[in-house]
Amino acid sequence: MNRQIKLRQFVTAACLNLVLWTGIYSQKLYETDYQQYNILNRESKEVFVNHLLDEAEALLKEKTSNLHDCVDKQDAYNNLLMLYSREQFPNDTTIDGICARHPSLIIKSNTECHRYYNCSGEDTDLSWWIYYRLWPSKFKHECHYPFMFSEETMQCENYTEVDCSKRYEPTWECRYFRLTCKLTRCKPCEQEYISCEDREDGLHSSPDQPLHYPKYITCDNGRRIDEGRCPTDAVWGVQSFPYNGTCVQLFAVPKDFNPYGGLPSCNGTVDGDYQFPAGYCLGYYKCEGGVATAVKCPNNTIFDTARKRCEVGGNCIRPT
Template identity: 20%
Template sequence: MLWAVSVFLILLLLPLKECTGASFRGLLSSLAENMEQSRESAQHASALKNFRSFSCTQRKDGLYPDLSSECSSYYRCLDGAVYSYLCPSGQILTYGSDECRPKTEASCPEVPPATGPCVNQPDGFYPNYSEKCRAYYGCQNKSVVGGWWCERGAVWDLSTGSCKSGGDLVCSPPSCWGLPDGPHPSPASSCNAYFVCKNGVRTDHICAYQTIFDYYHKRCMPNQSAVCYDQGCEGKINGLHSVPKAPCHVYLRCFNGALVGLESCPQNYIFDGQQCVLANNFSCWEEGQGTCQGLRDGIHAAPNSECRGFFFCRHQQLIRTFKCTQGLVFNGKECVRKENFVCNSQSIVCTNKTDGYHTVEKTRCKSFYLCRGGVKMSVHTCPGNNMFDGEQCVDPVLHQCLDNTRHQQTSNLTNRVTRSF
């Protein structure tokens, strides 16, 4: 376990060309030395646990102390990404400083600047960060109505509104350091809470029942119409990602499973799961369905959509569904005019079919599809008057397409095609 923690922290240091307050070699040496001490090892584990509770989204580049570690660890924000560091033993980092200093020469506040309890706060329960979330207080009509302690070492959990016990307890008060004025999602709250910054001072808020904080709209919205962007990067690889229920032109930039930025395509463009594209022939389709199990990365035709729907897969995960505009259909690659593609999606079923190409019934041999492992992989349509002869599209003088009601298996061992006569 110690080896894994060491590797993780070292990797976090690699992207930086130089280290603040010490040389890169000196910092790695200090890190290795500290890891050999059991007390310091626990400190490293705690720093990693708190890593997910700090966000650099919209925060200025710079160094920020981790108050939950009494400033013995800190974060560096760089282009929206967050990196975690540890000060050398006996040193801490104060906000505004560019290096760790001995504890006798620096100070660490208990909590960042914030308004008093219940000042401008909605009714509800809030963690008492001064007591490391082991206590909480209640607000009603902008006044404190009581304070309570969680029992047996539990801490107040914003995501569930309850006292929580277990091995992954984190109490990290949010700060307005480096953030612009306005609302921001509270980390580790499952979008059930947010805080408002004004002149560097934080005011905590919780969303009303059955609402969550929507980062794009900057307010609490009903669950069914809101998006929890704060969790949008969990389990995602580094890069750009779309989010179900989000506007078509909005996408996430993710790094190490954390949200780096919420970005938008230019006007008249939408995000197709990989990049911004001109939205002149299709749009997002929130009601669309599809499964990516066994499918390659890319776009695939959606079932029961009259050939207008399609969806995008990445790593066998459904990224987003789309729908061609009225008058257009999806031909397996793009949206085209109806007269240029024969739609018969209901008959395209690969269950119990051999791997290979199969002709779509009642299309006069113009359309065919590829099955693999019982899953439809792609749909094809021959151009012009060409017909599918079981292997490829050919001139109709080279192939006679008879009634589609009689089928036979070919003996082609190359792609095991089912032909129609």
């Protein structure tokens, strides 16, 4: 009996010691983890603060640099205002002296919308020609076709985004110096680039190709903005050609406009429906008041030569 009591007391004491030891050990672990957390948290905060300081320093340097540029440009433009007040405008003659005093200046040409002055550098494709006295100054620049110099962005932009006001606005590639033929052994610019200066807006037959070629150019505000080849007409099954500002199938192109067209003239012809002289049987042309119109027969029909109408199984006599 005493032995059981002693055993029970021993077990109880052991359990109490275990609980006490576990509590003490857990407290030490907690304190250790807490200390490590504080160390990591402090290090993270230091890294974050240092990152913010680096960003702030970089931003400050950038703003300071921009401020210096703005001050320099403001001084330059103040001097230009003084020149303008004396009616001394930057031009091909005065620009070298102006750039010597203001090396970061960028300014438009007062007379030409596609050209400007940049005192900070040169375009060797242009300045190379100074030696031949074909280009006035290394500080004079020219946009690439069809770009113009914008007073708002101070750089070359598409002509649709620029207001040239009274400045000369070229519309043809050959009005750009960089594209012109400058030596005797080069291909003339007018042979390289088709002009739309005297053409209405829209699609036109390509003037450098024979009329039986389906190539076209597209003009907009005196500029050639596109070129290509008219497709085969899916409905008529024949080649299309430029006519009246668009690509139309062969039998809608009047012979009076293009001798290779398939639409005859109805001048002096009685009103009615007629077979195409070329023997095309899937349609016909209608004369009405001297005006010719191409008409496509409905599906599964052809133009009957004798009855002069589209019929299923019609008898279309092709000329020999």
